[in-house]
Structure formats: structure tokens, C-alpha cells
Amino acid sequence: MSNSEEVTATVTRLVELLGGLDILVNNAGIGAVGTVEDNDDDEWRRVLDVNLLGYVRVSRAAIPHLRRSDHAAIVNVASVxxxxxxxxxxxxSASKAAVVGLTVAMAADHLREGIRVNCVNPGTASTPWVDRLLSAAEDPAKERAALELRQPLGRLVKPEEIARSIAYLASPWSGxxxxxxxxxxxxxxxxxIPN
Structure with missing residues (x-):
């Protein structure tokens, strides 16, 4: 994700193997914990390099191929x-807000080329990353309960719910x-919703 030449070469190889490209899902990301004071400039660069510039690099490599598709779609995964x-x-949060801004700008830039661009903003999902954060907490069960209570539905988002939303936005059904x-x-x- 952090090397433009490698990203372009990988996308080119995949397009050759698949015979074209219709859908791009940008779903790489790394987390960061803390206030604005808690992460130094190097950590800001590292997270933005993956969470934002990684999407830019992959999209830049994929767009020339997507232009040839009759049903081209890009779905970026951001976050609530x-x-x-x-x-x-x-x-x-700043890195994911940048993805939202990138999404709407790309949608405007590539609409006339037949490439739709949308994003999915998941809430806290039951993923290995969240599990790792919880396992480092003093009381993992209490922390999990707090995360579940934070979401009005009362539970963490299931990864398959996110995947289905991505599939919908990528499909011609959402043309x-x-x-x-x-x-x-x-x-x-x-x-x-009051607790």
C-alpha cells in the first residue's frame, strides 16, 4: 500500500489475470489510539500513509482499467x-474523515467516466483488531460491554453486515x-437511545 510502483504492478497483474476490472474495494487500514497530543508526527505520517494515501495509490492504479468497465465501482471503507x-x-478519525472527503471528490471527478464511488462507514465491528484492543484492557469484558452499549443497537457490527453493504454499493443494483x-x-x- 505504501509503494506506488508495487501497487501499480500488482493491479496490472490482477487485471491481466482477471481479464479486466469492474470493482475496487479499498479496505486497508491501521488504527491509532490517543488524543492529538499522544501521537508524534511519524505516527501521523504512518497512519495517513496507509489509511488515506494507500487508497489514493490503489485507486490511481485501478481507474484506467475501471474506465473500460460497463459497471465500474469503487467502494472505500471509512469509519463512523x-x-x-x-x-x-x-x-x-482524521484519517477516516479524509477518506470520506476523498470519496465524494472522486465521485465528482469520475462520474462522467462511468465510475461510481461510494464509501461504507462501519461502527465498531467485531474484528481481530478490536479483539486485540480489548485484550489489552484492564477488564476486557467491561470494555466490550462499554463498546456494545455505545452503539444504540446494543452490539458490535458483524463483519458480514459490512461486507454485504460493500457488495450492494459495488453492484449494478445501486447504479x-x-x-x-x-x-x-x-x-x-x-x-x-437512552440506556
Missing amino acids: AATVGLPNRALY STTGTCLYVDGGLSSLR
Whole structure:
């Protein structure tokens, strides 16, 4: 993700193997914990290099191939952290907010070329990364319960729910959808349900 030449070579090889390219899903990312004071410049560069510039590099390599597709779609995976203030996630939130901005700008830039660009903003999902964070907590069960309570639905988002949302946005069934962020967050971004 961090080397433009390698990314371009990989995309070119995949297009040759597959005989073309219709869909790109940008779903790489690394986390960061802390306030704006807690991460130094090198950590900011490292996270932005993967979470934002990685998407830029892969998209830049894929777009020439996507232009030849009758159903071209790019789906970027951002996060509810892009638009909801979560404590101790300044760097991560900034990187994902940049993905949202990139998504709508790319949608405007490539609409006339027949490439739709959307993003999915998941809430806290039951993933290995979240499990690693929880295992480092003083009381993992208490921390998991707090994460579940934070989402109005009362549970973590399932990875397959995110995958289905990506599949929908990538499919021709959503042919009139572009420049949109689909929240798959258990209501975190829009609902306020008393506990």
C-alpha cells in the first residue's frame, strides 16, 4: 500500500489475470489510539500513509482499467469515526474523515467516466483488531460491554453486515448511487437511545 510502483504492478497483474476490472474495494487500514497530543508526527505520517494515501495509490492504479468497465465501482471503507467524535481516536478519525472527503471528490471527478464511488462507514465491528484492543484492557469484558452499549443497537457490527453493504454499493443494483456514505454502525451516527 505504501509503494506506488508495487501497487501499480500488482493491479496490472490482477487485471491481466482477471481479464479486466469492474470493482475496487479499498479496505486497508491501521488504527491509532490517543488524543492529538499522544501521537508524534511519524505516527501521523504512518497512519495517513496507509489509511488515506494507500487508497489514493490503489485507486490511481485501478481507474484506467475501471474506465473500460460497463459497471465500474469503487467502494472505500471509512469509519463512523470520520463523523462522530470518539474519545482517544484523533489520528484514526482524521484519517477516516479524509477518506470520506476523498470519496465524494472522486465521485465528482469520475462520474462522467462511468465510475461510481461510494464509501461504507462501519461502527465498531467485531474484528481481530478490536479483539486485540480489548485484550489489552484492564477488564476486557467491561470494555466490550462499554463498546456494545455505545452503539444504540446494543452490539458490535458483524463483519458480514459490512461486507454485504460493500457488495450492494459495488453492484449494478445501486447504479444510481454515487458520492454516498452508507453507515453500518448500529445507529451510532444518528440515534440517541437512552440506556
